[in-house]
Amino acid sequence: MKIKYELHKKDKNTLGRYGTLHTNYGSFETPMFMPVGTLANIKTLTTDQVKAEGSAVILSNTYHLWLRPGADIVEKAGGLHKFMNYDGPILTDSGGFQVFSLAKNKKDIVEEGVHFKSHLDGKKLFLTPELSIQIQNKLDSDIAMSFDECPPASASHEYLKNSVERTLRWAARGKAVHSNPNQSLFGIIQGGAYEDLRNFSAIETVKMDFDGYSIGGVANDGESKEDMYKAIDYSIPYIPENKPRYLMGVGDPIDIIEGVIRGVDMFDCVLPTRIARHANAFTRKGKINLRNAKFKEDFTPIEEHCDCYTCTHYTKAYIRHLVTSGEALGGSLLSIHNIRFLIRLTEDLREAIKEDRLLEYKEEFLKEYNWKHD
């Protein structure tokens, strides 16, 4: 069965919308944040620990799983759900972003695909739109992504125009070989911050009739927030209302709010686990670093009213002790809190849409929130 998006309610004052995405592994409400399990695990956590925080759909990575342990092993295990012990929906990205951001040295982009070197051992690799889809078919995720080119934020209009056209040809080639009847396939809209290119990419991608649509190329280094919001604004109007919209690689709380206001349903990012490994926690007032000496004797939770496992069981003083002593449990507890923080943010945003107060919610949030808080 393919996924099915059900629209429940639109916000009166914005493009924000509240819905449900039905999958073979259960349904989840949108807008939703998806924790990232790059290598078939959400770093340091069991899937039960992640599910306990209200997580419903997780993301895993085609490029990484292709390299380790290999798509054939995951297929032999019975697919990614069985391999990693997760009975909820899984989305896999195409590997495109990693090929362009992670791979060693120069990449050679040709019409057929991308020649590049493994970030692990420098081994020569060649990834094509067909191979990306074939790998994802084997991984047996619920939602697969088309293989796209992810140009840098600095790319010129001319470069991007060619790139968008190639990404469209790649999307068609991937769709043609897609053969897993239980897996849905998303098209990816590219085009930087250029209105004409985003419009063109959106219109042409939608013509191919995918099961959902991603807005890609927005989480690149050096991209401004304004450009990210433009990219969304120029893409969303062309996506049919009955299909889910996924903003790739975005996990900053303010960007999630801005994305939801602009009509986005799904978000993913490594941010909650990555900042956790550096001892950081999201709070409604901003990010705090648990290494800070001021938490030495702070026997309150990270956030007073947070319902996550970490905040209901542990104090800042204890987590500070763990992170300053180099104990990995500190990062795990912070990951749990940060994942819950972003998932609760999307829960709050759904409630706000139900009550037509999305813009008020944003104002309230921004009044309190300061990214550099500590």
Added chain:
Amino acid sequence: MKIKYELHKKDKNTLGRYGTLHTNYGSFETPMFMPVGTLANIKTLTTDQVKAEGSAVILSNTYHLWLRPGADIVEKAGGLHKFMNYDGPILTDSGGFQVFSLAKNKKDIVEEGVHFKSHLDGKKLFLTPELSIQIQNKLDSDIAMSFDECPPASASHEYLKNSVERTLRWAARGKAVHSNPNQSLFGIIQGGAYEDLRNFSAIETVKMDFDGYSIGGVANDGESKEDMYKAIDYSIPYIPENKPRYLMGVGDPIDIIEGVIRGVDMFDCVLPTRIARHANAFTRKGKINLRNAKFKEDFTPIEEHCDCYTCTHYTKAYIRHLVTSGEALGGSLLSIHNIRFLIRLTEDLREAIKEDRLLEYKEEFLKEYNWKHD
């Protein structure tokens, strides 16, 4: 309230015994293996994850907590139970072993205590029997240990004789300042593998009337298994039947069996978590290393009939993928299995005692078990 040991049943053919230890934080049956949470956490795991494997009592470390975060912070948190979110019994060791094994450079043992340098920053420190007990009073563990000297396995009879006598004087000094009415205090029997010294140490320590007795100095580098068994044999007969006996630092499955046969009630060791960090798992056939390529497509659990969280949710192929990819979750899942393995071993040993078949159990176990298996 002090702890209370209740003897249920003795094995007919050995000194093995089955009992219950009652503490302020619940009762647990003995023999029992205690996972080690050196720095107020069992590495990478939450206390709920550890409890789920049948763990009832855990160990934490006076030396490490004295250095980080400091006894005053733990005291201000409301004691170790509250600080680390553990509502089961906690035993703290005295710091003696760490001072002698971990501390940097030369130690200077004087009658008053031990001068040594911090293993973290080389800072000069001085630990005395009184200070060790005062720290443990503040940590508010259920069971505290007397501060003892842990001489190397190679120590001469002459050296050990003086050391045993000093440890007795230190035990008396520690007992004199012990002031936490909810905390029990154990005496530690030393004396290497010498019958006269172990006898002497046991008799004199028992005269001081502690709440329980430890057999120390048995997990030193270079000590033979025969010497360890001798140390137990020469100590146990002098410990009153109504007091618990704790063999310190022992977690090798065969040593646990041999210890139980010799009348030991409690064991602790970092082995299950330490070998897990090196990708090793205990099995009934011996230790296996999950990095081994033969597990690449092995979609069975570490042990077919194991009831631990890891074996009921994950395969060897998945754990191999995690450990070869450097994902910390691999070590966590292996720690869970290894802790369960040792706790189930003590469960099995209790059943064997109930049925007077402790020696048969040992034979069956040894028939299958090979430490270097893989």
